[in-house]
Amino acid sequence: MPASILDRVKRGVVVGDGGYLLELERRGYVDSGSDREKVGTGKGSGQFTPEVAVENPDALRGLHREFLTAGAQVLQALTFFGTREKLGRAGFGEQTEAINAAAVRLAKEVAGDDALVAGSVSRTQLFEREGPGAAGHVRDLLKEQIDLLQAAGVDFLILETFFHLAEMKVGLECAAASGLPVVATMSFRPTLDACSDGHSPAECARQMADGGAALVGANCEQEPARMLPILRAMRDAVGGRAGIAAQPSAFRTTDQTPCFTKLPQFPDDLETIQVSRRDFRAFGRQARQEGIGFVGGCCGCNAVYIRALARGVAE
Numbered sequence: 001m002p003a004s005i006l007d008r009v010k011r012g013v014v015v016g017d018g019g020y021l022l023e024l025e026r027r028g029y030v031d032s033g034s035d036r037e038k039v040g041t042g043k044g045s046g047q048f049t050p051e052v053a054v055e056n057p058d059a060l061r062g063l064h065r066e067f068l069t070a071g072a073q074v075l076q077a078l079t080f081f082g083t084r085e086k087l088g089r090a091g092f093g094e095q096t097e098a099i100n101a102a103a104v105r106l107a108k109e110v111a112g113d114d115a116l117v118a119g120s121v122s123r124t125q126l127f128e129r130e131g132p133g134a135a136g137h138v139r140d141l142l143k144e145q146i147d148l149l150q151a152a153g154v155d156f157l158i159l160e161t162f163f164h165l166a167e168m169k170v171g172l173e174c175a176a177a178s179g180l181p182v183v184a185t186m187s188f189r190p191t192l193d194a195c196s197d198g199h200s201p202a203e204c205a206r207q208m209a210d211g212g213a214a215l216v217g218a219n220c221e222q223e224p225a226r227m228l229p230i231l232r233a234m235r236d237a238v239g240g241r242a243g244i245a246a247q248p249s250a251f252r253t254t255d256q257t258p259c260f261t262k263l264p265q266f267p268d269d270l271e272t273i274q275v276s277r278r279d280f281r282a283f284g285r286q287a288r289q290e291g292i293g294f295v296g297g298c299c300g301c302n303a304v305y306i307r308a309l310a311r312g313v314a315e
């Protein structure tokens, strides 16, 4: 039996992958929702959903192979935004089981014995759309998806891109019931010092560790250098009770708007704010000295960035 994510993190920095949806959007296989709505306003229909797993499985399989070849030790199944309600808004609700199962199957097929497979569980968007009263519905949706991911055979779960700590806590409850190891990462937007329901990175880290996450951290929205202070605050807050995970984006943000999804370049001008792969190599080098156990990429990264990251980790 291959070593678990927990054992691997104890032995050294583990390299992940990402980001699938934006890379596959660039290749023409994922719908960004551009021109139909302002993405992220919460009025959305089908943006950035993972139906590519059943619509164009070869495209997803190929990207998994690229990440594995680049040095990823973990492949994330493309199940981001894969809850029934979100898929339903995109017109794929009836394929919830098929999409989640296919995404895990493809990742496992490519991973073989060479990488672990993580099920990706993201925010539902219902806290943004409906407020904290959505918690009960969110619990049903996340429980259903986590059951599907577990049945499909993921090795562990990555809870990612949650804006509200309250929603993350619902996700952690559902994840704990599965018994699978959990990596939990919040995304900080529009400010770096608090998540959408007002908790500091340190407080998020403590509560995620309390909720059973083996690794806690941040993903998406910022480039590595801007994410680093968040990760340090989280590391200092948990004091070794949990490991630290980081999956930064590859877009250059600003002091005024430190989150790329709030910049005017999102989603159609992102090429103009791409950071260099060198930033990811440097981040890989920093990971060990900063006490980060798991590093990957998020939006804007492709295999070139993950290769650079893996090289940096190895230096």
Ligand SMILES: [Zn+2]
Binding pocket: 019, 219, 220, 221, 249, 298, 299
């Ligand atoms: Zn992202």
